Amino acid sequence: MTNLPLQKNNRNFQLKIGNVVLKSPVMLAPMAGITDLPYRQLIRKYSKNSLLTTEMISSEMLMQNRKDGGKILENKENDFPLSYQLSGHKPKMMADAAKKLMQMERKPSIIDINMGCPVRKVVCGGDGSALMRTPDIAADIVKAIKDTVDIPVSVKFRLGYTSGEMNFMEFAKLMEQSGADSITIHCRTRSQMYSGSADWQAISGIKKEINIPLFANGDITTPQKAKECLEITGADAIAVGRATLGAPDLIHRIEQYLLTGEDIEQADIKTKINLAIEHLNAEVDFRGVKNAIPFMRKFYPYYIKGLPNAAALRGKLMSSSDYDVIVDELHKISQDL
Ligand SMILES: Cc1cc2nc3c(=O)[nH]c(=O)nc-3n(C[C@H](O)[C@H](O)[C@H](O)COP(=O)(O)O)c2cc1C
Incomplete structure (x- = not known):
C-alpha cells in the first residue's frame, strides 16, 4: 500500500483512509449550496475514482428531521466513494447524526467533521472553525463518532482561528489521537475567511508529526498547481473546491496529470x-x-x-x-x- 501522487505512471495509486481505499489523490471539497447530488454527478461524469463529498449537514437539523433535510442526503450508486460531512458541536448529537447516516440504504464511505467553516452564524453557535478554539470538544466529537460507526472518520479544519492562534499542528495530532482516520487542512485561518492566498508552506512539516493521510486544500486551480501544492505541503492528496465551478472536468484533469503526467485540455x-x-x-x-x-x-x-x-x-x-x-x-x- 503506497501513495506516490507525484510519480508519473503511478496508475496504481492507492490511499488508505481507515478501511477505505481511494484510487485517486484528488477529492472534491465540500461546498454548502454547491456539492449536491446533481453537482457530484457532473464531477463523476469525468472522474470515476475521486472521493466526492456532500455539503455540510447540520447534525441538529438532521436530528430534528426537518422536511428539507432529505434532499441533502440523497446519493446514487456511482456517487461512491462518498464522504458525508457533519457539522455541530455536541458530541452526542454528532454521534446520533452519524448513526442516522449509517441507516441509509447506501451508507457513507467516510464521515467528515466540519471544523473549518468560518461563517459567523456557524462559529457563533460553536460549530465549524470555532471548534479549533475548543479542542477538547473537538476531540470528544471525533471519539463519539468513532465509537458509533464502523467506517472511517475524517476532520476538515483550518490553520487556526486567527493568525495569532495557528494551532493546526497540535490540533492535527489531537485529531489523530482521538481516532480520526484522515485530515484535510484548508490553508487559511478563520479570520481570513476566503481572502488572501492559501499558505501551503505553513503545513509543510505536518506529515512528520502525524501518521494519518493529509489532504491539502486551498487555491488549487490547475493540474500544475495541484502538483506544486503536493510538493510544498508533502500531503498525500488534495481537496479541490471552487475551481470546479463551471469546470466539472478539473478533478479528472488533475488526476491524470498527477498519475500519468498527461496534461488534458480543459473542456471547451x-x-x-x-x-x-x-x-x-x-x-x-x-x-x-x-x-x-x-x-x-x-x-x-x-x-x-x-x-x-x-x-x-x-x-x-x-x-x-x-x-x-x-x-x-x-x-x-x-x-x-
Ligand atoms: C460556497 C462555499 C461553500 C463551502 N461550504 C463548505 C462546507 O459545507 N464544508 C466545508 O468544510 N467547507 C466548505 N467550504 C470550503 C471549501 O471546502 C474549501 O475548503 C475552500 O473553498 C478552499 O478550497 P478551494 O480554494 O479549493 O475552494 C465552502 C466553500 C465555498 C466557496
Whole structure:
C-alpha cells in the first residue's frame, strides 16, 4: 500500500483512509449550496475514482428531521466513494447524526467533521472553525463518532482561528489521537475567511508529526498547481473546491496529470454550455423547476466565463424565471459557438 501522487505512471495509486481505499489523490471539497447530488454527478461524469463529498449537514437539523433535510442526503450508486460531512458541536448529537447516516440504504464511505467553516452564524453557535478554539470538544466529537460507526472518520479544519492562534499542528495530532482516520487542512485561518492566498508552506512539516493521510486544500486551480501544492505541503492528496465551478472536468484533469503526467485540455466553451444545460436539467429533476431556477443562478457566470458577451448573457440567464427562456438562451449560445 503506497501513495506516490507525484510519480508519473503511478496508475496504481492507492490511499488508505481507515478501511477505505481511494484510487485517486484528488477529492472534491465540500461546498454548502454547491456539492449536491446533481453537482457530484457532473464531477463523476469525468472522474470515476475521486472521493466526492456532500455539503455540510447540520447534525441538529438532521436530528430534528426537518422536511428539507432529505434532499441533502440523497446519493446514487456511482456517487461512491462518498464522504458525508457533519457539522455541530455536541458530541452526542454528532454521534446520533452519524448513526442516522449509517441507516441509509447506501451508507457513507467516510464521515467528515466540519471544523473549518468560518461563517459567523456557524462559529457563533460553536460549530465549524470555532471548534479549533475548543479542542477538547473537538476531540470528544471525533471519539463519539468513532465509537458509533464502523467506517472511517475524517476532520476538515483550518490553520487556526486567527493568525495569532495557528494551532493546526497540535490540533492535527489531537485529531489523530482521538481516532480520526484522515485530515484535510484548508490553508487559511478563520479570520481570513476566503481572502488572501492559501499558505501551503505553513503545513509543510505536518506529515512528520502525524501518521494519518493529509489532504491539502486551498487555491488549487490547475493540474500544475495541484502538483506544486503536493510538493510544498508533502500531503498525500488534495481537496479541490471552487475551481470546479463551471469546470466539472478539473478533478479528472488533475488526476491524470498527477498519475500519468498527461496534461488534458480543459473542456471547451461549447462543452461547458452543454454542461450548464445538463446541470440545470439535473437540478430541475432533483429539486423541481421552481427551486432549480433561482438555485442555478450562482453557476452560470462560471459556465459562460470567457465568452466575449458574457456580461450580457449573464444578465439574460439571471433575470429570467422561465425554464424555456433559459434553456433556449443556453442552446442559442451553444449553437452560435
Ligand atoms: C460556497 C462555499 C461553500 C463551502 N461550504 C463548505 C462546507 O459545507 N464544508 C466545508 O468544510 N467547507 C466548505 N467550504 C470550503 C471549501 O471546502 C474549501 O475548503 C475552500 O473553498 C478552499 O478550497 P478551494 O480554494 O479549493 O475552494 C465552502 C466553500 C465555498 C466557496
